[in-house]
Amino acid sequence: MKDIINKTLESYNFKGKYLDIDAINKLDIYFKSAKLRIDLIKFINEQAILIIKETSAELFEEYVELLRPGGNAYTTRRYAACIRDLDYYLRYATYSMLAGDPSILDERVLNGLKETYNSLGVPIAPTIGALNIMKQIIQKQVSQEAQNIVNLPFDHMINSLS
Numbered sequence: 001m002k003d004i005i006n007k008t009l010e011s012y013n014f015k016g017k018y019l020d021i022d023a024i025n026k027l028d029i030y031f032k033s034a035k036l037r038i039d040l041i042k043f044i045n046e047q048a049i050l051i052i053k054e055t056s057a058e059l060f061e062e063y064v065e066l067l068r069p070g071g072n073a074y075t076t077r078r079y080a081a082c083i084r085d086l087d088y089y090l091r092y093a094t095y096s097m098l099a100g101d102p103s104i105l106d107e108r109v110l111n112g113l114k115e116t117y118n119s120l121g122v123p124i125a126p127t128i129g130a131l132n133i134m135k136q137i138i139q140k141q142v143s144q145e146a147q148n149i150v151n152l153p154f155d156h157m158i159n160s161l162s
């Protein structure tokens with residue numbers, strides 16, 4: 001799991017260089033956004049259950065067939081797995097928002113996920129749909145500045161599954 005600080009230091013250490021102005025500027029922006037990131041993830045943590053509820057409601061409204069016999073979220077076990085997956089996405093997204101880096105998502109969520117989903121018949125398009133819905137639900141409730149922070153993990157997960 002990496003954040004923007006250790007990723008930058010690792011790269012400059014590897015080159016054996018002092019941090020240059022690019023690195024300093026990047027870290028300066030990151031440190032200045034610290035309070036915003038903390039407030040944002042605090043807000044998301046408090047709203048997590050509602051965000052997941054709303055995401056699943058919109059997802060199953062858009063893809064009703066998932067809940068019908070033959071659908072991937074049909075049966076309580078699969079429905080619960082789907083809600084659990086939504087919770088994973090949201091929780092790891094908050095870690096990544098705090099870190100300012102998406103590598104946490106690669107390591108903990110995305111590596112091998114597409115293959116697992118394909119082998120279990122979990123449809124990718126509605127999963128991407130759910131990530132977009134979740135992103136928008138959060139975007140609607142936060143400032144413009146916070147929206148940029150929210151974009152990073154969701155766009156990263158969406159791109160990785162696409």
Ligand code: CYC
Nearest residue numbers: 066072073078081082085088108109116120122126127130
């Ligand atoms: C299953 N989701 C799974 C499985 C994994 C994950 C590994 C297979 C094992 C299991 O059932 O638990 C995902 N596991 C993760 C992730 C992490 C992890 C992300 C990182 C922390 O440890 N079905 C739908 C919807 C979608 C869905 C579109 C919800 C968005 O129709 C999800 N995932 C879904 C379902 C299953 C699943 C239904 C069970 C599939 C089955 O067993 O038939």
